[in-house]
Amino acid sequence: MLNRQGRPTQGTASAQEQHPTFTGNKALQQIEPLIFEIGHHETTGVDIDKPAPFKARLGQHARQGEIGLPGLSEPEAMRHYVRLSQKNYGIDTGLFPLGSCTMKHNARLNEKTARLPGFSDVHPLQPVSTVPGALEVMLELSHYLMTLTGMPAVALSPKAGAHGEACGMMAIKAAIAAKGEGATRTVVLVPESAHGTNPATAALIGFSVRSVPARADGTVAVEDVKALLGPDIAAIMLTNPNTCGIFEPQIVEIAAAMHEAGAYFYCDGANFNAIVGKARPGDLGVDAMHINLHKTFSTPHGGGGPGAGPVVLSERLAPFAPVPFIHVEGGTPRLVENAADAPQGNAPFGRMTAFHGQMGMYVRALTYMLSHGADGMKQASEDAVLNANYIRAGLSDLMSLPFPDHPSMHEALFDDEWLKGTGVSTLDFAKAMIDEGYHPMTVYFPLVVHGAMLIEPTESESKASLDLFIATLRDLAMAAKGNDKERFTAAPHHAPIRRLDETRAARQPVLKWVRPAPVAEAAE
Amino acid sequence: MRYLPLTDTDREDMLARIGVPDVDALFSDVPDGKLLKAPLDLPRAKGELEVERIMARMSARNVAASSVPFFVGAGAYKHHVPATVDHLIQRSEFLTSYTPYQPEIAQGTLQYLFEFQTQVAALTGMEVANASMYDGSTGTGEAVLMAHRVTRRRKAVLSGGLHPHYTAVVRTLSEMANDDIVALKPDVAANEDILSQIDDTTSCVVVQSPDVFGNLRDLKPIADKAHAHGALLIAVFTEIVSLGAVVPPGAQDADIVVGEGQSIGNALNFGGPYVGLFAAKSKYIRQMPGRLCGETVDADGQRGFVLTLSTREQHIRRDKATSNICTNSGLCVLAFTIHMTLLGQAGFTRLAEVNHANAVKLADLLAGVKGVSVLNESFFNEFTVKLGKPAAQVVEALAARGILGGVPVSRLLPTAGLDDLLLVASTEINTDEDRAAFVAALAEVL
Numbered sequence: 001m002l003n004r005q006g007r008p009t010q011g012t013a014s015a016q017e018q019h020p021t022f023t024g025n026k027a028l029q030q031i032e033p034l035i036f037e038i039g040h041h042e043t044t045g046v047d048i049d050k051p052a053p054f055k056a057r058l059g060q061h062a063r064q065g066e067i068g069l070p071g072l073s074e075p076e077a078m079r080h081y082v083r084l085s086q087k088n089y090g091i092d093t094g095l096f097p098l099g100s101c102t103m104k105h106n107a108r109l110n111e112k113t114a115r116l117p118g119f120s121d122v123h124p125l126q127p128v129s130t131v132p133g134a135l136e137v138m139l140e141l142s143h144y145l146m147t148l149t150g151m152p153a154v155a156l157s158p159k160a161g162a163h164g165e166a167c168g169m170m171a172i173k174a175a176i177a178a179k180g181e182g183a184t185r186t187v188v189l190v191p192e193s194a195h196g197t198n199p200a201t202a203a204l205i206g207f208s209v210r211s212v213p214a215r216a217d218g219t220v221a222v223e224d225v226k227a228l229l230g231p232d233i234a235a236i237m238l239t240n241p242n243t244c245g246i247f248e249p250q251i252v253e254i255a256a257a258m259h260e261a262g263a264y265f266y267c268d269g270a271n272f273n274a275i276v277g278k279a280r281p282g283d284l285g286v287d288a289m290h291i292n293l294h295k296t297f298s299t300p301h302g303g304g305g306p307g308a309g310p311v312v313l314s315e316r317l318a319p320f321a322p323v324p325f326i327h328v329e330g331g332t333p334r335l336v337e338n339a340a341d342a343p344q345g346n347a348p349f350g351r352m353t354a355f356h357g358q359m360g361m362y363v364r365a366l367t368y369m370l371s372h373g374a375d376g377m378k379q380a381s382e383d384a385v386l387n388a389n390y391i392r393a394g395l396s397d398l399m400s401l402p403f404p405d406h407p408s409m410h411e412a413l414f415d416d417e418w419l420k421g422t423g424v425s426t427l428d429f430a431k432a433m434i435d436e437g438y439h440p441m442t443v444y445f446p447l448v449v450h451g452a453m454l455i456e457p458t459e460s461e462s463k464a465s466l467d468l469f470i471a472t473l474r475d476l477a478m479a480a481k482g483n484d485k486e487r488f489t490a491a492p493h494h495a496p497i498r499r500l501d502e503t504r505a506a507r508q509p510v511l512k513w514v515r516p517a518p519v520a521e522a523a524e
Numbered sequence: 525m526r527y528l529p530l531t532d533t534d535r536e537d538m539l540a541r542i543g544v545p546d547v548d549a550l551f552s553d554v555p556d557g558k559l560l561k562a563p564l565d566l567p568r569a570k571g572e573l574e575v576e577r578i579m580a581r582m583s584a585r586n587v588a589a590s591s592v593p594f595f596v597g598a599g600a601y602k603h604h605v606p607a608t609v610d611h612l613i614q615r616s617e618f619l620t621s622y623t624p625y626q627p628e629i630a631q632g633t634l635q636y637l638f639e640f641q642t643q644v645a646a647l648t649g650m651e652v653a654n655a656s657m658y659d660g661s662t663g664t665g666e667a668v669l670m671a672h673r674v675t676r677r678r679k680a681v682l683s684g685g686l687h688p689h690y691t692a693v694v695r696t697l698s699e700m701a702n703d704d705i706v707a708l709k710p711d712v713a714a715n716e717d718i719l720s721q722i723d724d725t726t727s728c729v730v731v732q733s734p735d736v737f738g739n740l741r742d743l744k745p746i747a748d749k750a751h752a753h754g755a756l757l758i759a760v761f762t763e764i765v766s767l768g769a770v771v772p773p774g775a776q777d778a779d780i781v782v783g784e785g786q787s788i789g790n791a792l793n794f795g796g797p798y799v800g801l802f803a804a805k806s807k808y809i810r811q812m813p814g815r816l817c818g819e820t821v822d823a824d825g826q827r828g829f830v831l832t833l834s835t836r837e838q839h840i841r842r843d844k845a846t847s848n849i850c851t852n853s854g855l856c857v858l859a860f861t862i863h864m865t866l867l868g869q870a871g872f873t874r875l876a877e878v879n880h881a882n883a884v885k886l887a888d889l890l891a892g893v894k895g896v897s898v899l900n901e902s903f904f905n906e907f908t909v910k911l912g913k914p915a916a917q918v919v920e921a922l923a924a925r926g927i928l929g930g931v932p933v934s935r936l937l938p939t940a941g942l943d944d945l946l947l948v949a950s951t952e953i954n955t956d957e958d959r960a961a962f963v964a965a966l967a968e969v970l
Contacts, residue, residue, distance in 0.1 A: 031826070032635070034635070034638070034639060034642075035639055035865050036642060039865070041868065041869055041870065042868075042870050043870065044866070044867060044868045044870040044871035045606070045865070045866035045868070046606060046867055046871045046875075048875055049878075050874065050877070050878075051877060051881035052881070054881045054884050054885065056880060056884065057880070057883075057884050057887070057903055058740060058769060058770060058880065058904070059740055059901060060742070061740040061742070061770045061771055061902060062769065062770065062771070063767075063768070063769055063770050063771055063772070063873075064771070067647060067767075067872065067873070068646045069643060069646050069647070069868060069869040069872070070868055071866065071867060071869065071870055071871055072865050072868065074606070077608060077862060077865050078608060081615075081636070081858075081862055081865075082612070082615065084631070084632035084635055084636060085612075085615040085616075085617040085632050086617065087617075087629075087631040087635070088617035088618060088621050088629065088630055088631070088633055089617070089621060089626075089630065090616050090618070090620035090621040091620040092616035092617070092620045093616070093617060093620075096620075098622055101623075103620075103622055106619065106620050107527060109572055109575060109576065111619075113575070113576065113580075113583075115610075116579060116580060117583065117588035117590060117591070118582070118583030118584055118585065118588055119586070119793070119794065120791040121588040121589045121590050121602075121791060121792055122586045122587070122588060122589065122792060122793075122794045123589055123594075123600055123602065123792045123794070123928070124600055124792070124794050124795030125596055125598050125599075125600070125935060125936075126589070126596050126923075126928050127919055127920055127923045127928070129920060129923060130586065130587035130928065131585075131794065132585045132586070133581075133582040133583055133585030134586055134794050136582050136585065140582075144566060147566055148566075159658035159659065159796060159797070160658060160850075161850070161851065162838070162848045162850050162851070163662070163849075166848065170696065170700050173700055195839075195850075196837070196839035196840070196842050196845070197838050197848050199838075199842040200838035200841070200845040200847065200848035203843035203844070203845075203848075204669075204697075204701070204847070204848050205697070205701055206700055206701040206702055209842075209843040247551070247553035247554055248553070249553045249555065251555065252555045275551075275554075277560065277563075277564060278551055278554070278559060278560055279551070279554050279558050279559055279560060280558075280560065283558050284555075284558060300619045300620055300855070301620070301621065301622045301623070301854075302619055302855025302856075303618060303621050303623070303624065303630075303632075303636075303854035303857075303858065304622060304623035304624070304633070304815070304851055304852050304854035305656070305851040305852045305854040305856070306658070306796070306851075306853045306854070306855060306856055307851040308796075308797075322696070337935070338938050340938055340939060341938070349696065349700075350693075350695060350696030350699065351689060351692035351693055352662075352693065352696065353658065353661050353689075353796070354599055354659060354660065354661035354689035354693065354784075354795070355599070355600065355661075355794075355795025355796060356794060356795040356796070357795060357796055358793075358795075358796040358797050359793050359795055359796055360791075360794075360796060360797050361796070363579065366579075367575055367579055370567070370578060370579075371526075371527070371570060371572070371575050372527070373525075373566065373568040373570060374563050374564045374565075374566035374567065374568060375563065375568050375569055376527070376528070376568075376569040378563070380528060382547045383528055383530050383535075385547065386530070386535060386538055386539070386547055387538075389538075389542050389550055390538045390541060390542060392542075393541055393542045393543070406553055407549070407550045407551075407552060407553065409550075430626070431628070434629055439626065440626050445839070459527075459528055459530075460527065460529070461529065462529035462530065462534075463530060463537070463538065465529075490823070492628050492629075495628040495629050496628070496629070496631055497627075497628050497631055497822045497826060497828045498628070498822040498824050498826070499628065499822060500627045500628065500820055500821070500823075500828045500829075501820045501821055501823075502627075502830050502832070504820045504821065505818040505819065505830045505832040506818070506832050506833055506834075506835070509809060509816075509818050509832060509833060510820075511638075511641055511653075511809070511816055511817070511818055511819075511832075512638070512641050512642035512645050512652065512653070513638070513639075
């Protein structure tokens, strides 16, 4: 049987035998072909008039031949992408408890302000005199970020969290070089429990990486750090609250030990949303920390970006901040785009990106901050932490906690000890959550915990929503411990698609659509 | 606070269930004296109406591109984006979703990533493309690092026609990693001798076409010389629309192609977010940075898509990863893909034709202004004019007359001594009236 695109219908064999249809589609579970399978080379969904005859100035560079791309008319494109959207789960669909990813409500006011023409429709290189409002947004955002973190400077331009990590570590490297220690301080300490971006970032900019062990209670101990310190150590990259959802209790001592050894303290700020308005990194001894605007200040994640990763800097790193930045002199803001124009005492280490960074994200984050105010942001952090601990309390008798001795911050971490002997893995359990209408939690991260399940509800969830989630997970946990293995190992049963073969994708990479060979040839 | 669902009663009940007296008990790991007691010195929460007014007031202080005759380019371009694009990217299921870690409920995102990769490969004439970089400049930095991994050499040769901001991004990375770069001097006439810089220690040659001054460049001889010495050619473009009219870099034997995709589907946004395009020959896929989406099958044999080849990535390889990137410009990719789907090759080549026609018309008109000369032999939709005066002053004088007339070269290259040069871009948005106003105002201020 072929569907209307001429491809064989699929789906579960038994269902098909019982209910054969012409299309093989079931309600909203249509197979949506690729645009290359439904579009035509002569079709277009835009109306552009042919220009009057003119003498081209392309030299010998004029394109020969077709591009090989189909087009769709506007209604066809509309339907294609709406149907694709229906195969996606977002935070507006339901609880999205991805630990460390912070899937909180995305206010549409943020979208509305970001689309104001004075923000969305201005060019980064139009005369600075025509964009005072854009500079005002950047200054205001900087003021909020510095106040919330207790840090004296900020570099706005990094385009995502990991880009911010690179920016902070480059500032540290520049500061070390300025002291004449560039050749000797070449090692960065990174805890085993860190985000993978941390060691990757350190290596990217030429440091070598040494691991700090994670203690049995999920934290980093100052003695372990001290044991590794020496004249070769440039910095530590520590996440706080850490990836196990714990606030590092010895963070102040660790910072002091780093400074005493002539090294710097980079804080991975991915989890800053747990402590906004409760504690300031500047008070803890941090030298540099990136802030994921998308996580902490709710700019939408959009299927994995765009992000924005401004970096706050301590007094001793501030002079090295990259261009561009805004310098205020006598109350007048000035955009410094080149090192040569930098005010005296500044030695920018370079440039992270063309132009000024993620303006669209600055506007969204600032809108969020103005909406919440200082009181609302503090309350949001408290609620995020309260919600995580409420889930922990609701599940800890059934599911095992690797680190019971510390309160959870904004995320509750379980391991797979409780699944032992059931034949159900962490991944199976996650896939079964899909059938219950939930996006699974983060699984197998952090790596220091076996079969990790990291649940971050955020402050956006109501008590009723949490109660339902807890009840569902309790039900699933009982089923996993009972004899209902099929419910898990074959899950998801009710998603648009069944479990996907990821190994095959990696072994035989198919990374773009290729026109299939004509049927006659294929049969030979 | 309208975004917070918990009531005070809820909070009390929940604290009781957890078994702690107050919320600060959950912050007990924060060291003594470090838990803030006093509120921070920031304003209190504001209602929606008030926030809207504040943001609208700031927005109104800027001159929007649509409100004036507009000729600014140099790496970001004002194009018309169909209304459908912004509507579709605001669909909740796209806007509020995350990285597709659970492919069974993220097929929407994964399928558009796969469509995007196919489109980018076709446009650039390359074999494979990844699922986006932050932007063209950071993508160029990643391409250089990738060339270092492929060739096991650490010296990059950068054309003087590369956008100076891109050069700066590469330079920053190189200096930090103690790699070498040879950056040629900017040359408006594109007469630079790049071939003589290539030797057996070269890892890659980075050439932009159209270059930052607008010149179209012949990449094939550079590719040939690079390959003869075991080096790679990295071809860069900042205006994807040019590929509708000119020979794509893949047809000139480029090894890696990097570009800025903002022109398709994405607003100017004062510099970001944008979307980096990145394509390569398929033998290099395991050295590519960033995210890749691949086709596979589900348990029933039905086609589906997943993120793949993640063993290259930071969360697996840590300090041995091909890059530290763990996000992409997902939503900007979606905008690009939808706009490109609406265009199709028919619309895209027509768009390119109109862009070029408008630029040619403008160049002819400007060349007729006393004291102005157009410097390019060939160009697509952007070119360089020589004025008898510092271009920065001219641009300000034009702005005072309500015209955004281009980018002074001195803004990008303050120490190059090219102060009387102006980069002028023209796209499909420019009308005869816009051009006439520009020409009249320029004649007045010169």
